[in-house]
Structures are given as structure tokens and as C-alpha cells.
Amino acid sequence: MRISKVPYKVDQFLEKKWNLFAEKEKNEISKQIIQMSHHYQNPEGLETPWQDFSRAYLFYFFPLNLARGSALFQSFEKHFSWTHDHLFDVGAGIGNLNIYQKVFPNLLSGDLTFIEHSSVPTDLFPTEGKWLKKWPSSIPPKSLGFFSFSWVEMKTSAKELASFESLVLMEPSTSNSARKLMALRSELIEEGFQILAPCTHQKSCPLLIHSQKDWCHDRIHFEPSPWFLDLEDRLPMKNRTLTFSYLVATKGNLKSNFTGEARVIGDTLKEKGKTRQAVCLDDERRFLSWLKKDFKNPETLDHGILIQIDGEQEKGNELRVTPTTRIEELGPDRKIEIL
Numbered sequence: 001m002r003i004s005k006v007p008y009k010v011d012q013f014l015e016k017k018w019n020l021f022a023e024k025e026k027n028e029i030s031k032q033i034i035q036m037s038h039h040y041q042n043p044e045g046l047e048t049p050w051q052d053f054s055r056a057y058l059f060y061f062f063p064l065n066l067a068r069g070s071a072l073f074q075s076f077e078k079h080f081s082w083t084h085d086h087l088f089d090v091g092a093g094i095g096n097l098n099i100y101q102k103v104f105p106n107l108l109s110g111d112l113t114f115i116e117h118s119s120v121p122t123d124l125f126p127t128e129g130k131w132l133k134k135w136p137s138s139i140p141p142k143s144l145g146f147f148s149f150s151w152v153e154m155k156t157s158a159k160e161l162a163s164f165e166s167l168v169l170m171e172p173s174t175s176n177s178a179r180k181l182m183a184l185r186s187e188l189i190e191e192g193f194q195i196l197a198p199c200t201h202q203k204s205c206p207l208l209i210h211s212q213k214d215w216c217h218d219r220i221h222f223e224p225s226p227w228f229l230d231l232e233d234r235l236p237m238k239n240r241t242l243t244f245s246y247l248v249a250t251k252g253n254l255k256s257n258f259t260g261e262a263r264v265i266g267d268t269l270k271e272k273g274k275t276r277q278a279v280c281l282d283d284e285r286r287f288l289s290w291l292k293k294d295f296k297n298p299e300t301l302d303h304g305i306l307i308q309i310d311g312e313q314e315k316g317n318e319l320r321v322t323p324t325t326r327i328e329e330l331g332p333d334r335k336i337e338i339l
Ligand SMILES: C[S@@+](CC[C@H](N)C(=O)[O-])C[C@H]1O[C@@H](n2cnc3c(N)ncnc32)[C@H](O)[C@@H]1O
Pocket: 047, 048, 061, 062, 065, 090, 091, 092, 093, 094, 095, 096, 115, 116, 117, 118, 121, 133, 134, 135, 147, 148, 149, 150, 153, 154
């Protein structure tokens, strides 16, 4: 099971502050979180209303986004190695990339610049790096652009994104935002990028071409601390699992690739007579399937992992697992170096 937490130092910082609030203040913050959640459901990708909702962001959206990003960088670090000289956290909010740098120093080395046009979030949590209010006049070579829940809001074009050598984009797991990312994927390929994750191939996105509303997303399990559970008790929504959509791309040279391997892109679906789970390995919409007659207790694969499948039987869009099929999760020994 893929489990994520809020990075320890941030969790401690928030816990101390949260525990100092009176009940009345805690309830006010909870009401703001609900209002802000409604605001973010607008499909147009409305601006983050920092002025009135900074505490709601700090205690709810910030830690949850950090748990999501930590899970992404953890799985990325398992399978890829790369280096950049410069890192840009674009639409940085509180400055999440600095926190990830401390947790994943090998993956995220380089000097750090935040681009954030609001001055409200920059003082909410101590960060190290240069803050800019606007996009700089040029992006230096060997730069990584990180957009955490900011690309749809900022509406940055593929041409502008192409000034980075590598990109990590995360967005909410909604049909609207995720399908925008899926469409961006082909524009990035046209701009000379190779997609590193979640896709294991450079062909068209099967969910985009074979479905009108499906969206590619990841799901992880979230382990909250007691202070967060206290906050969550005041909310109608619970967060035992967290979802997000993402895209990682680079113009760097890859020493190998994942062609032939698959990403698990769905939860386990129990149906009459079989169990299915969506996987992606090329431009076809595919499901691994375990027939009840062959498997009493079919395997369930963790959403989001990379696997190798051998000896399956292809039937329409199903990859049928038989008693001789082998499904193996790729380990850290199967790592791709990007130069
Ligand atoms: C949803 S927040 C995400 C914040 C942070 N990256 C995170 O993951 O928690 C989007 C951020 O993008 C910033 N933003 C939106 N448009 C911008 C622009 N044109 N230039 C710089 N920042 C912008 C907003 O102020 C906000 O902080």
C-alpha cells in the first residue's frame, strides 16, 4: 500500500499553531476550508483567494498537497534519477518545493526560485529561496519547472513551459483539470519533451482518445496526525485516501525507457464473474482482468505503481491473467537515468 504523510517538520509546525487556537477559531477555519473547497470546484480554475482564506490554505490545502507531492516524488525517485541546476516553483503559494528539496535532496538539487504573485502566502511558512512576483525574463538551461496545483490556475502555455528542461505538473483529480493535463501532454511532446510519468510510452493518451470523460489520476493512502484529525472532525469531507493527476516530462537524454511496462491507473473493480483494474502501456484502453473461475481471491495492485506483465491473454480490451501469468512490481533496481 502506498502511504503518505505530511513531512515531519511541517506537521510539527502546523500542530503547534493548531493547538494554540481556541475552539471558536478552529471552527472558523473549518468554515473557510469548506468555502474554499467550493471555490476550487469551479471548472475555470479560479484564482486562489489568499487574502481572506490564508489560514484555511495553511492548515488544510497546504499539508494535503504536501502529502500528495511527497508520494509523487517518492515513486519518481524510485525509478528515475536526474539533476538540474535551477528549480522553479511556479505559482508557489507557501513554497512547497523547498520542503520537498529537504526530503528528496538527490532528486531536487539546484538553486530555488519561487514565482508567486500574491505576497500573502510567502510569510506563512519559513522557506529558503528567491521569491519573484512575475515570470522571469528568461529561464536558464538545466531548469526544472514545478507547478503544484497552479498550472490550470495560471493557464501557462506549452510554448512557455518549453523554456524548462524538465517539468513536474500536479493538478486536482477532476475530469476537467486532469483532461487539460492529458491534452497538454501531446503539446509537450510536440515541443520536444518526453513524458516520464505517469505514462510509460509516448503514444496518444488512451483515456483522452477513447473516452469523453475518464481521467488519469493517482490515489495514495494518507496517514494524518492527531491535530489534522481534530480539524477533519469539523469538516464534511474525510481524506483517508488522496487523489491527484500529474505529468512529469523532460527534454533531457534518457539512458533507457519503460516501453513494454505498465502503470496501474485504476482502483480494483469487482464485477460479476471477474475483477478488473485499469492499466496503461500504450494508446489502447486496457484492463487487467482476473476471472472468478480462475481466481477465488484475485490480486489487487496498488493504484499508481509500475508493473511488468508476462504471459497474459489479450481478449478485446482485457489483459486476462491466467494461472501462469506473472505480474511484478518494478523495483528500484529498474531505474532510468536522465542526462
Ligand atoms: C492553488 S494555489 C497552489 C499553491 C501551491 N503551489 C500548492 O501546491 O499548495 C495556486 C497558486 O498560484 C498562484 N498564481 C496564480 N496565478 C499566478 C501568476 N500569474 N503568477 C504567479 N502566481 C500565480 C496563486 O497566487 C496561488 O498561490
